[in-house]
Amino acid sequence: MADIKKETMRKLLAKLAESMTLVGPSDNGKVVEYKKTDADSVLMDDRISYKSPKEFYFPQTEKLLTFSRDEAVENTDVPPTVIFGAKPCDLEALRVMNAVFMEGRYADPFFDRHMSQNLIIGVGCLKKKPGCFCDELGLDMEFSDFCDIMLTDTGDTYKVEHLSEKGEKALAQLPETAKVTCANKRTAKKPDGDVIGLSADIEDITLFDSVNWSDLTATCQGCGMCTYICPTCHCFEFKDVSKDGCVERYRCWDSCIYPKFTLHASGHNPRASRADRYRQRVLHKYLYVKKNTGHAACTGCGRCLRSCPVGVNIKTVAKAVMEVAK
Amino acid sequence: MSNTENPYVPLKARIQKIIQETSSPDLDVKTYRLSFEDGRSLEFMPGQFVEFSVPGIGECPFGFASSPLTKDYFEITIKRTGKVTDKIHTLKEGDFVWIRGPFGNTFPVEKFEGSDLLFVAGGLGLAPLRPFILYALDDTNRKKYGKIDMLLAARTSSDHCFAYEYDEWRAKGASVNLTIDNPEPAWKGLVGFPHNLIKDMEFDFSKLYAFLCGPPIMIKFVQGSLKEMGMPIDRLYTTLEMRMTCGVGKCGKCNIGRQYVCVDGPVFCMAELAEMPTEY
Known part of the structure; x- marks a missing residue:
């Protein structure tokens, strides 16, 4: 773990944004939303976004295939993306999505491509917001290890730890952040009190x-x-669209x-x-x-x-x- | 597993032959004989299904209707019902469609070896049972199974699917009983619903497995009759249909409780279904 100034974090994000798309919380004047942004504008406060960053690893509409004359050609075009500022609830949600899409009899190649192309930087929450109840589900609002780099906001600085090789490599891109180690790698705290939840043993x-x-x-x-x-x-439907004489198949969120x-x-x-x-x-x-x-x-x-x-x-x-x- | 590395990617298949199965004006069922353009065969077992695409229109799941032992082609039997099947029914021999699969579980055919088999089908419900029927009647497998009885119901005499094959099935030692809902002048078979007619059939319940597929109401009543006659429900099987977008347990449409019909089904034992929510 190391302390890194927020300014330095912006420098690192600028460096990463040279080769990757940077996505982070932004204030659009009404709500905080995740969107493509730049290192100078990305929010570094404790507010929670109106929507989660899920659209950047499970897009609302995503091209899966293009039908050519003899072949259905798979879309492999996934831009490498840095997702900055994901909250522990969103990281734990990503853990669930990853299990749904990647475990079991079939792995989802499109989701897999997003996971391998994304660098995810999480930030712990400082306080509960109205309506939040992660603690009542037994989750730690300050920490989740389902990311590449985890930050703890201490005012002008972040406590930084990397949780994956991808995270370590990203930090190594800037001399000031290269010193961060994961020697003190934490695990999530289990909050006290009753937990909302059902036993998996219930029929x-x-x-x-x-x-x-x-x-x-x-x-x-x-x-x-x-x-x-x-x-x-994560429910979805397929939709075919005819474009320039050929058919493309999209995956769209459904409900x-x-x-x-x-x-x-x-x-x-x-x-x-x-x-x-x-x-x-x-x-x-x-x-x-x-x-x-x-x-x-x-x-x-x-x-x-x-x-x-x-x-x-x-x-x-x-x-x-x-x-x-x- | 799927026949392509990415289970969402279909392969191009040519329609070799189209067989008109029914001739009622309000029930249009056709069987499509397909083979892949690149020459590969589709390895599957009875009970499994494919996702069938007409690009630009959409994709739907359909059970296999042909024998898993036939390697040159596979057949899918389709009733004209909605947007995609309307389009499929306009296609001609030589046209192309796109197929991915096989998906789903299978009838555990080895478990039934040494037993008698009873197939009860209503209308198009015979299609998903036909791969198992053809598998069991094949010369290489016939001796593994005991008596093979069928009770095949249709609304009218024009609506029995695969009728051109029944004599061959009989020649291989199956008892094929046909019924229609109402009397017709030239009809020589049975008249009435399967749950009543089944009571006149004789079975050795100590070694019988039964396979039911058809309208939910038929399955419910036939199951009731068989139970009354002494059939344990852990020897009754059916195959379910659901809206299934992905076929690989992700899209969230076909689950009944925690089980996904596309990967945990579509074949279910009735004893298993009895423990599941009735959401199908």
């Missing part, structure tokens, strides 16, 4: 019918906002909250009601993904409850589900 069927999903989600308008700004939501998401061509829909769909969202996050990957797919970033137009609070719902699970 899927136990919570499927015994929770009053209609009551819990009565106010949901089905807008799907929560799924777009969630750092772990389990939308009725057409699971609609069969026959007209049958396994998740026909809004309550069915909200149940999928909640049980997928807290139970199914946990069973399949070992991680719950909610990291308590609070974005969904901060932005829901009718105030649906997934934390309240999760707690109600836990009561039934007891």
